Amino acid sequence: MMMNMPFSVPAMLEHAEKYFGKKYVVSRTSSGVTKITYKEISERTRRLASALTNLGIQKRERVGTFAWNHHRHLEAYFGIPGAGGVLHTVNIRLSPQHIVYVINHAEDTMLLIDEELLPLIENVQDQLTTVHTYIVMTDRPELPETTLKNVYHYEHLLQKGDPNFQFVEVEDENDPVGMCYTSATTGNPKGVVYTHRSTCLHSYGLGLVDTAAICERDVAMAVVPMFHANAWGMPYACVWFGSTLVLPGPMFTPKILLELIQEEKVTLAAGVPTIWIGLLQELERQSYDTSSLRAVLCGGSAAPKGMIDAFVNKHHIPFIHAFGMTETSPLATVSRLKAYQQGISMDEQLSYLTRQGFVAPGLEIKAIGQNGEIAWDGKEMGELLIRGHWIAAEYYNDERSEGAFENGWFYTGDVVTIDEEGSIKIVDRMKDMIKSGGEWISSVDLENVLMGHPAVLEAAVIGVPHDRWQERPIACVVLKEGVTVSKEELIEYLVPSFAKWWLPDEVVFMNEIPRTSVGKFLKKALREQLNNHFVS
């Protein structure tokens, strides 16, 4: 019938080598901004794969990277699989304890490390049980001083590598090609292993007009880190489709990003809401030419309406609001108006675009609520389940796979509503939902309104065990300095927005709300603290 060729990540780079050899990567490193053609990148990647082979890499062996976004990291994306290994992008922002955990758990044998990040690895090297070789990525001609043992200079290795090295052929497209760990609220990070097949299919997903539309004429800037869900897959898609790829390197500022946009005529920039907040602030201070931007791609957490408004109406930059997770490669949904929705008012459009949108072709969703699969009415709430061609089937060697992956579906842990267009809206994390009398209450909805009260600095709402109702909401509130407000006043403030049974039974005033290492509310700690509030 038809050829059944295995998908191959190194073959994506070979496509760029043949058809986009003159196109280039804009790479910012500690010594400045350089441009390297895909022809050069390919040759350097072949040298890297050759060097890793000389260092004894075995098939499926994990090689870690500990690096910012730059051309050497890109070479590792293709060179490690090109040598038959598996790329493990270690999140540099993890705690030292978790850095040790993920490297040992993945059994990385080699680590490619940015010069600037050496101290973080030096400090834990004695606890790394499987790493036998360190490779330092630096612009300096010589190896910087380091306490690491068995350490190589990346460029010296490349010099000795073979520029015509033939990448290891992919025999099974379901072989592993990369892995990322996703941080859990409690316990150690959980590993996701990507395959050649899933990575290539996800790239097709990113090239579709109604998702990210990544294409040859794009100058695409990945602000999202390459150690975070593969920079949303952009390094793969941009290489395959021949886009100019802009990698902004270490410790960038909004100013640096805007200068790159202006100078390189960036057409697509991808990052989390925090990045865009910073960019908007910098645009207030100084003007930059951002007219080359065809879109800003935003994910990682929900984009507020005001931010979308500022981009679309103040700066005339289209805003693509997307949703995904490490377990979903990450592209899952994109918020877009359908052709027949174009006529609604700008305000309605902006509100609509705060939803997370509908799934890319190749994925399927449903949501399970209190009474089974929820209606697509925009009201009923349920946990989002997702399956498809680039969705994880399990966590790597981890008992927590049970419960998260069942009957062929991934249970995202996110609670959503789905409207009749199929667009999802994330209302809460499953574990933070408050289950009261057989119904669900969204902690996030209550918090959002509470934080609109002029006296409230921060608010976290949690469900606390209750004899009669199973759980009841308690609001934990931090007031602004020098302001006072009563519990009753705050509850009264919520009345117009919610059904009566949604209103918190209690308001607890605090000095601060405990947070996780990445700055999210640590509701687990609050629940422990208030666990016995209603029951004895």
Added chain:
Amino acid sequence: MMMNMPFSVPAMLEHAEKYFGKKYVVSRTSSGVTKITYKEISERTRRLASALTNLGIQKRERVGTFAWNHHRHLEAYFGIPGAGGVLHTVNIRLSPQHIVYVINHAEDTMLLIDEELLPLIENVQDQLTTVHTYIVMTDRPELPETTLKNVYHYEHLLQKGDPNFQFVEVEDENDPVGMCYTSATTGNPKGVVYTHRSTCLHSYGLGLVDTAAICERDVAMAVVPMFHANAWGMPYACVWFGSTLVLPGPMFTPKILLELIQEEKVTLAAGVPTIWIGLLQELERQSYDTSSLRAVLCGGSAAPKGMIDAFVNKHHIPFIHAFGMTETSPLATVSRLKAYQQGISMDEQLSYLTRQGFVAPGLEIKAIGQNGEIAWDGKEMGELLIRGHWIAAEYYNDERSEGAFENGWFYTGDVVTIDEEGSIKIVDRMKDMIKSGGEWISSVDLENVLMGHPAVLEAAVIGVPHDRWQERPIACVVLKEGVTVSKEELIEYLVPSFAKWWLPDEVVFMNEIPRTSVGKFLKKALREQLNNHFVS
């Protein structure tokens, strides 16, 4: 690791049902133009699959269609695989003898036939050895008079079908989903069997920005017949991505097509050069609003520079010149300027766009010439080989697979040059190339220049066996009425354009050049006629 879900063609329609239920198909049938939503199409397709199941369809059983482009044919595209069967789109333009051959060779058990095309099947029904059931697609409430035996009315079958029928689940994505036969210059047509996997991956290919960029906001008109390489895959891609699909039905004219473009605000129209010639002529006669068109997609045979020029510069309609074959699903290459080529002059751009372009991501090419793999220098000639995720691996139950599919490559039979950008230019059919003294001469190049001579109406150049040089070119020329020109004059006319050894040794004047059933030069007949010209 990652989920390894099988690709499924019925799942594409289910995606449209969920996310694009309000979008519609514009279908022109004998009784006029109607709009049917994807929600309705889905329900009707479920009814069709249910009806076929009631008629006893077995897994992998072939069901033929003999029909123009309209919504019922679209329902068959999804309903036949949805019932576990294989869609065989019979080319209505084949000779009666070949129609019988392909239906019997595919072992079609049922045939869905357009009312207008009934006579063609009635005439051959006695020779059809495997068909046990006929289904007539018609707008009339009752079955038209017919000599066919065991015949059903499509709409009556649907009425009895189950609107909630669950499509047969795909267990192996490499299972067959459809088949087309491609006409051979000699002998019977050759069958290609598409799989769920190849069809879905080909659709991703069509959705990429740098190929056809098919997307939700498109109003896409498939002028290319649904019995010809699956209308280039548009029915699948448009459904999956939620485009409005315009199907122009039976016996359309340029006027009808332009009215559809104007009234439905068509954004993308796909067809062969002949269609576009007719459209350009009609645009000369009368003006239509074509401003909605974002592109015309042209393939099937080479688009001449003048045609591209007329669309781009006279009518301001971007022109996408593509190349493919039944064996390649069909999308193979697309002619596009890269970002850094945008600065060249309009004339250079137009010349460049007459090339067939470079391959879509997921495909690979090379070309084999006299001395092995050719250089990508735009000069050396070789037979185009292609492989990838939507390329056939064999002809269906056909000894001619040998020679055409070897070592994992499909030998296209087309001779190309490849330039340094990777863009191919088809210079001839392999069997029409003239092999002279160990070098190749392109018959097409010689013909193109000859036909530029004011006295020449038609010219076909063939290679004829030669004792010393293996083959030498002879030009067969038909002169315009009432004109004379000498052999020497014609040869002289070629001198400035070609190396001396390319010049034909002989010019034979004829009254007409024999043609195949689809209107191409029948060079085989010419070669037989002149076979002994140089040798005794």
